Amino acid sequence: HLGIGRQLTIGEQLGQHGGQHRVVGRAQPHRGQRVEARAQIGQIDAPARCGVARGQQQLAAISASGPLDVMKQEGKLRLDIAGLDKNVLNIVGAKLGMDFGGTSISLGSEVTLAKAGKAIAATGQLAANNFGVTQQGQTTPPLDLKLAYQVAVDLPAQSAMVSTFNLSGTRQQQPLLSASLSKPLAVSWSTNSASAVGDSDLTVNVTGLN
Numbered sequence: 001h002l003g004i005g006r007q008l009t010i011g012e013q014l015g016q017h018g019g020q021h022r023v024v025g026r027a028q029p030h031r032g033q034r035v036e037a038r039a040q041i042g043q044i045d046a047p048a049r050c051g052v053a054r055g056q057q058q059l060a061a062i063s064a065s066g067p068l069d070v071m072k073q074e075g076k077l078r079l080d081i082a083g084l085d086k087n088v089l090n091i092v093g094a095k096l097g098m099d100f101g102g103t104s105i106s107l108g109s110e111v112t113l114a115k116a117g118k119a120i121a122a123t124g125q126l127a128a129n130n131f132g133v134t135q136q137g138q139t140t141p142p143l144d145l146k147l148a149y150q151v152a153v154d155l156p157a158q159s160a161m162v163s164t165f166n167l168s169g170t171r172q173q174q175p176l177l178s179a180s181l182s183k184p185l186a187v188s189w190s191t192n193s194a195s196a197v198g199d200s201d202l203t204v205n206v207t208g209l210n
Helices: 086-096
Strands: 021-027 035-041 048-054 057-065 074-085 104-114 119-131 143-154 159-171 174-181 185-188 202-206
Touching: 057 086, 074 086
Parallel strands: none
Antiparallel strands: 021 035, 035 048, 048 057, 057 074, 074 104, 104 119, 119 143, 143 159, 159 174, 159 185, 174 202
């Protein structure tokens, strides 16, 4: 099912055996605003695209491509999100009294599923340009943030490995902050884990902070 917010109606339920399907969802997150999502889902190997719109205004574009076997939960998925700005972020932010101003977010990620979805690996980059928040009359200085990541999750073993975590931030094109792991970070949430996970340091540098 396609779901956004509440008061959602679905035009069609996805079938289980490929084919061409069109899914339409509408939501009213709060008074006076309607968000509509349209998704065109093709064959397993074909690209799938989803647009988030308010009326005729396009708010964000999401695309995904395989090859991915949804039934077996195995394969690779390329996910791209573009144009995610205040028009979408403020749907949530408005309830908290927050305005995201000129913020624009994009994501490019490659996800690999194996062992019937029990092994997941993801690598990609997240960018937040002109990121800033206004709340109760106070506005944070706009920042440009970039995050590169690589992580693998083993669900049966209840463990994960964060191989890459590199965060950088600039303000007015000048370096402001950076954060990175000294080496891959092993994480376990198993209560029966017999061996301790390895240590890794997160190094954070802040410069030019006034």
